[in-house]
Structure formats: structure tokens, C-alpha cells
Amino acid sequence: MGRAKTPRPEGSIGSDFLQLDVREAPPGGLADWLAGQLRAAVADGRLPVGGRLPASRVLAAELRVSRGVVTEAYQRLIDDGHAAGRGRAGTVVVAAPVVAPDPVRVTPPSEVITPLPGVEVFDAVRATPARIDLTPGVPDLTAFPRAAWLRAERAVLDELEPAHFGYGDPRGAPAMRLAVSHWLARSRGIRVDPGEIIVVAGVAQALTLVGEVLRQHGLTEIAVEDPSSLGARQHLHHCDLATPPVPVDEDGLRVSELRAPAVLLTPAHQFPMGVVLGGERRRELMRWVAEGGIVVEDDYDAEHRYDRAPVPAVRSMVPEVLYTGSVSKLLAPALRVGWLLAPPRFFDDLVAAKRFADLGNPVLAQLVLARLMETGELERQLRVVRGRHRRRRDAMIRAVSSSLPSAVVHGAAAGLHLTITFSSDVDDIALAAAALAEGVKVQPLSWHRQVPGPPGLVLGYAARTGTEIAEGVAVLGRLVR
Structure with missing residues (x-):
């Protein structure tokens, strides 16, 4: 010693x-x-x-x-x-003492899929293990263009000035805003100056920023489509905004029934029903905006179309629209990159809200994504995944026809999900919980309704193989029978 x-x-x-x-x-x-x-x-x-x-x-x-x-x-x-x-x-x-792990409580499916989901529901669903995940909103993550991303990242790092490693502009990197303006002009018919664009951490953050600013301007409510995204409503409720429902039919939102000062729309591919806002409804909406109405456009699933012509963004016709989109459904949600366009009366307040939220998105990822946009890699990626998603959409339609012949399919012409509805004797909450107990994740349509309507399920297909889709839908068919 x-x-x-x-x-x-x-x-x-x-x-x-x-x-x-x-x-x-x-x-x-x-x-x-x-x-x-x-x-x-x-x-x-x-x-x-x-x-x-x-x-x-x-x-x-x-x-x-x-x-x-x-x-x-x-x-x-x-x-x-x-x-x-x-x-x-x-x-x-090389070795650690063996310590008995604390017992882990597994949440029963009936406590995850409930009639009145709380704000943590999507975290709980993601954390629950399942053999086959058919929840909507996720693209084919195996198709992420890793090689193209690495090439772009190396090129960006080779050219990067030391100053780019400092704090950036809260509106986003100038190169990214320029690339987004070109992308929107090519793909969505929107002509916008790069200075009018705010880079955000996905549509979710855009909705939160918009909600905060609308509250600052004295609004207490923003109408939403019914049915509409539960997650989007949760973000607006977090900003203390009420979300009065407005019915959706085969032509989209019934504009004539708008009573709130603002409305959130998914006009290119309505979530969850998949309809397109029709031409006459768009003209009604333009008149409503001219009279002082505020439109927030979530360009949901706009790139993913299979059996129909492109649908122009409302923002391409009405510059006063607050417009948001992202690459979450095209590349990967994990990138957390999107954009927000706003008319002058809201722009400065939105920039301030973004500044105080996080000082701006990480610059390196913006510059890499901007390079993919400007070199045509993003268009190439879209062509690749569009074909793959179409085949998986077709596989799900066949599976539903075989295993759930009484179900009605909605929104098949575009997007990354199908919605199916049943006759009123099906409890979609109980069905989704029973499916989760058998290792299949789906979302009950009731989650996305504020007004009672036909029960149903929202089924994502983009991230699953044809075999997995057939197996998962077969489980649903057996449970319904």
C-alpha cells in the first residue's frame, strides 16, 4: 500500500x-x-x-x-x-455488474388508443412496439438519398466560409430561402421573393408560430376542416386558439359555412379525407379573403399524386395566404426543415416569434438541402419515391378490397395514406386498440373529428412493404368480422 x-x-x-x-x-x-x-x-x-x-x-x-x-x-x-x-x-x-432492471410498465393498447386523446398521444403511439406500423404521415424512410446527401454535404463543407458556423439569420440561410423560392415556383406555381420566406422546423413549428402571432393580433379562434388533423389542432390549442369545425365534403371545405376570422386548410390533399378543394370553393375562398378572412394553407402531401393532374396551391392565386410546407413527407421528418410564407402584416411578428423560439434552424442542414433543391436531386428523389409509393398504395387498395370489402376508400389518388370508413356499427377506437394489441398500428378516424361522423381508420402505406400491408389489413379484416 x-x-x-x-x-x-x-x-x-x-x-x-x-x-x-x-x-x-x-x-x-x-x-x-x-x-x-x-x-x-x-x-x-x-x-x-x-x-x-x-x-x-x-x-x-x-x-x-x-x-x-x-x-x-x-x-x-x-x-x-x-x-x-x-x-x-x-x-x-469489459464488464459491468449485473443489476436487475427496474420493471417497465407496458401501457395497454386500450390506454394508448382512447376516445379523448391527450397531447401526449402521438408520443405514446410511437413508443408502443408493433409488428406493422400503418399510421399515416411517414414516407418510405429507407429511400432517403444518403449518397446524394453525403455528396451535397461534402460539397457544402468544401465551400463553407468560417462565418457560416456562427449564428445565422432567424429567417433562414439566404441560400436556403433562394432555393425554396425556386422550388415553389417550379413545383407549386408560387412566385415569392426569398426575402418573404421564413425557414422553420417543419409545419408543426409553423403552426405554432402562426398561432402565437394570430393571438397577438387579437384572434381567439381559427376554423379547421372537419375532419382535420388532431395534431394540427393540438398545436393551435397550445396557442389558446379555439378551432371551430367546418364540414368537408367531396369538394373540400364548405366555405359558405365559415364564421371564424381565420381558417386552416389542406386544399391540395385534405387530411384525412384526401379530397381536393374544388374550383368554385377556391373562388368562394378568394372572395372571403378579399373581405378580410385569413387563410393558413398547409400544403399537405402536395407532391405525392398518382392518378390526377397537379393541383395549384391556393397561395399561387392569393398572395395574402399564410402558406407552409416541408420536406418531411418527401425526405424525412427527422430533418425538421420547412418553410413559411406570410403577408407583410404578419411577417415581422413571425420573424420575431421564430427568433425567440430558437434563433433559427441549423444552417448546415439548410445549405445541404438547398444544394439538393438547386441541383435537381430533390426532383429525382420525388420521382423515385412516387413510383414506390404508388405501388404500395395499389397494394393497400387490393388488401382493403380483399379483407375489408364493406369499407369505403377515400383519398386514393394522392398522398401517403388512405382513409376507410365503415357503417355506423363499427367502433373505430375499439378496433384501433384491438389492432394495436395484435401488433398493427392504425389511427381511428374519430381522433380527427370534432363533429360525429362515420367511423373509420386512417392507414399509412408509404413506409411499409406490400407484404406487410396485406398482413396488417388482414388483421383488421379479421377483427371487423
Whole structure:
């Protein structure tokens, strides 16, 4: 134990490694104390299996003790099997004590799929394991263009000035706003100056920013389509805005029934019913805007169409519209990149709201995405996934026809999901809960309604193979029967 009695230097302040402080060690027991600290760190996971310990000379210098103290402590970990010497690779943690895990409560499906879902419902659904996930809103994530992204990222990093690594403009990187203006002109018929664009963290953040600003301007409610996205309504409710429902039929929102000062629309592919806002309804909406109405357009699923011609964005005809879109359904939701266009009376307030929310989106991802947009890679990606999504849409239609012949299919011409409705004797909440219990995730249509209507399910197909789709829908058919 002679090596463990090395006197500690006056004023020793310890090490950043594990926040060690040798002043806590008992006199004459430095090696014992250090070995105990290391064992405890292995046991609680601060030192994971496979982790390398600092070189003995480095840790000794940081702790201001002799190197012999550290090598003795390391040897004790090696002797009791927690670590191993690996030559030039150093001393590596190889085993941790077996600790009985805390029991994990698995939430029953009937507590996840409930008639009155709370704000945490989508987190709970995502966290619940399932064999086949048919929830809507997710593209084919296996199709993410990794090679193209890496090429663009390398090119961006080669050209990047040091200043780009600092704080950016809260409106977004100029290159990204320029690329978005070109993309919207090509793909959605929208002519917009880059200076009118705000880059946001997806449509979800856009709705929250818009909700905050509308409240600042004195609004207390914003009408929504019925049925409409439960998630979108939750964001608006978070901003203390009421969401009075307006019915949707085969021509989209019934504009004549609008009574609120503002409305949120999904006119290109209405969520969840998949209808397009018709020409006469669009003209009615233009007259409503001219009389002072405020339109928030979520250009949901606009790129994903299979059996119909492109539908122009409302914003392409009415510049006063607050317009939002993203790459979540085209590339991946994890990128958290979208855009928001706003008329002058709201623009400065929206920029301020974005600034105080997060100071702006991460710049590097914006520059990479801008390069994909400007080089045509994003159009190529759209062509690839459009064909794949069409085949999976067709597989789901066949599966529904075979396993659920009494169901009515809605919204098949575009998008990433189908909605099916049943006769009134089906409880879609109970059906979705029973499906989850059998390993199949779906969303009940009732979640997206504020006014009672036919029961149904919203079924995403883009992220699943044809075999998985057939198997999942077969489970639904058996449960309905």
C-alpha cells in the first residue's frame, strides 16, 4: 500500500474525468478510493462497456497524484474482471455488474388508443412496439438519398466560409430561402421573393408560430376542416386558439359555412379525407379573403399524386395566404426543415416569434438541402419515391378490397395514406386498440373529428412493404368480422 500513500498536493482540485476530486479520498487510501470510484462508474453506466479509461499518466497529472496510484487502481479493476489492458489501445472496460432492471410498465393498447386523446398521444403511439406500423404521415424512410446527401454535404463543407458556423439569420440561410423560392415556383406555381420566406422546423413549428402571432393580433379562434388533423389542432390549442369545425365534403371545405376570422386548410390533399378543394370553393375562398378572412394553407402531401393532374396551391392565386410546407413527407421528418410564407402584416411578428423560439434552424442542414433543391436531386428523389409509393398504395387498395370489402376508400389518388370508413356499427377506437394489441398500428378516424361522423381508420402505406400491408389489413379484416 506504499504507493497509495502518496501525499496529495496542496490545493488539488480533481479531474474533469468523472468529476473526481481527490480531496474526498481518506488519508493514505488514494488507490482504494480511486478504484472504488471507477467501479461505481462502471456499475451505473457512466463508464460503459467498451469505454477506454484515460492514460494513467494523463489521469495522474489531472488528479495531481503519482502515476503509481492510477496504475494500481487500474490493476484492481483488471484483477476483478471489470477492465482489461489492451496494449496501445489502453485500459478498456469489459464488464459491468449485473443489476436487475427496474420493471417497465407496458401501457395497454386500450390506454394508448382512447376516445379523448391527450397531447401526449402521438408520443405514446410511437413508443408502443408493433409488428406493422400503418399510421399515416411517414414516407418510405429507407429511400432517403444518403449518397446524394453525403455528396451535397461534402460539397457544402468544401465551400463553407468560417462565418457560416456562427449564428445565422432567424429567417433562414439566404441560400436556403433562394432555393425554396425556386422550388415553389417550379413545383407549386408560387412566385415569392426569398426575402418573404421564413425557414422553420417543419409545419408543426409553423403552426405554432402562426398561432402565437394570430393571438397577438387579437384572434381567439381559427376554423379547421372537419375532419382535420388532431395534431394540427393540438398545436393551435397550445396557442389558446379555439378551432371551430367546418364540414368537408367531396369538394373540400364548405366555405359558405365559415364564421371564424381565420381558417386552416389542406386544399391540395385534405387530411384525412384526401379530397381536393374544388374550383368554385377556391373562388368562394378568394372572395372571403378579399373581405378580410385569413387563410393558413398547409400544403399537405402536395407532391405525392398518382392518378390526377397537379393541383395549384391556393397561395399561387392569393398572395395574402399564410402558406407552409416541408420536406418531411418527401425526405424525412427527422430533418425538421420547412418553410413559411406570410403577408407583410404578419411577417415581422413571425420573424420575431421564430427568433425567440430558437434563433433559427441549423444552417448546415439548410445549405445541404438547398444544394439538393438547386441541383435537381430533390426532383429525382420525388420521382423515385412516387413510383414506390404508388405501388404500395395499389397494394393497400387490393388488401382493403380483399379483407375489408364493406369499407369505403377515400383519398386514393394522392398522398401517403388512405382513409376507410365503415357503417355506423363499427367502433373505430375499439378496433384501433384491438389492432394495436395484435401488433398493427392504425389511427381511428374519430381522433380527427370534432363533429360525429362515420367511423373509420386512417392507414399509412408509404413506409411499409406490400407484404406487410396485406398482413396488417388482414388483421383488421379479421377483427371487423
